[in-house]
Amino acid sequence: MRTSGAASERGGDLAGRLRSAQRVTVLTGAGVSAESGVPTFRGKDGLWRDRRVHELATPRALLEEPDLAWEWYHWRRGLVNLAAPNSAHYALARIQDEVPSFCLLTQNVDGLHSRAGSRNVVELHGNIHRARCEGCGCVVPLAGEQGVPRCSTCGSAMRPDVVLFGESLDEGVVRTAVSAAAECDVFLVVGTSGVVYPAAALPGIARESGAFVAVVNAEPTPLSEVADESFVGLCGEVLPALVAQAWGP
Numbered sequence: 001m002r003t004s005g006a007a008s009e010r011g012g013d014l015a016g017r018l019r020s021a022q023r024v025t026v027l028t029g030a031g032v033s034a035e036s037g038v039p040t041f042r043g044k045d046g047l048w049r050d051r052r053v054h055e056l057a058t059p060r061a062l063l064e065e066p067d068l069a070w071e072w073y074h075w076r077r078g079l080v081n082l083a084a085p086n087s088a089h090y091a092l093a094r095i096q097d098e099v100p101s102f103c104l105l106t107q108n109v110d111g112l113h114s115r116a117g118s119r120n121v122v123e124l125h126g127n128i129h130r131a132r133c134e135g136c137g138c139v140v141p142l143a144g145e146q147g148v149p150r151c152s153t154c155g156s157a158m159r160p161d162v163v164l165f166g167e168s169l170d171e172g173v174v175r176t177a178v179s180a181a182a183e184c185d186v187f188l189v190v191g192t193s194g195v196v197y198p199a200a201a202l203p204g205i206a207r208e209s210g211a212f213v214a215v216v217n218a219e220p221t222p223l224s225e226v227a228d229e230s231f232v233g234l235c236g237e238v239l240p241a242l243v244a245q246a247w248g249p
């Protein structure tokens, strides 16, 4: 079902705007990986549903209960390793091939966009497949580890290379994301509840800069209200249809 946002006076036809766009920026959230079997955070089966989880993805949990916090991250990484990119990931990778300038900003830490062929993905919240050392700052890939990984360089305990609540995002990443939002013709928001900042501020920046903002989500969100056009549906269905409409099958 397609609904146009409050600002529909700017007209719809997202496919036509994608086809003629010079610069497209996309912001994704956990909803884009849902059809790959990766649980979202705030949906009915969401990871955050359990209060304990809210406490787990925090700097305090890593400090005071590292084994438990890491057990949760190892479990999530196991889920992601069993998952495969879905048609939404592939549709976004195709848009990157079709438009002159493209930037994919993701809140997801699962790495599925890169596995689907998207290039230069900007991971706003880090990546669950890496660990970072709080001692010397080195970053290493995680494979089948269990327990709290220790740094082979300085021996310190390592942490997941993700951004937890109350932690600042990497400044360079934020600069890249803000300019990608401020300098695009079309800003496409896919599969996010739009409640986590600073990511949730990006669509507003794009709109203020004159971009056509479209939202694809299984349910309306606060971002649907600032969109020029919003599609309520599964992104694994809406995105492939949109790409086929814009550039053929």
Ligand code: BV8
Pocket: 028, 029, 030, 031, 032, 034, 035, 040, 041, 042, 043, 046, 057, 107, 108, 109, 125, 162, 163, 164, 165, 166, 167, 168, 169, 190, 191, 192, 193, 194, 195, 196, 197, 198, 216, 217, 218, 219, 221, 233, 234, 235, 236
């Ligand atoms: C920051 C960890 C500066 C990684 C995550 C008070 C104290 C401290 C901070 C704050 C505060 N008040 C506000 C803040 C800022 C805070 C924030 O925004 N809080 C909100 C919740 C009020 N932000 C921060 O702390 C950020 N840092 O601001 O630093 C600072 C520092 C100190 C003090 C103040 C400011 C850090 C943000 C990153 C936090 N880390 N996770 C991990 O383990 O993954 S956030 C977590 O939520 C995930 O990373 C995820 O990426 C993110 C967003 O969630 P979504 O992706 O949107 O997922 P969700 O489940 O919510 O929604 C999915 C949507 O998809 C749903 O709408 C669903 O309907 C839809 N869907 C489902 N299936 C489909 C679908 N749509 C289409 N098709 C489908 N098939």
Ligand code: ZN
Pocket: 133, 134, 135, 136, 137, 138, 151, 152, 153, 154, 155, 156
């Ligand atoms: Zn180290």
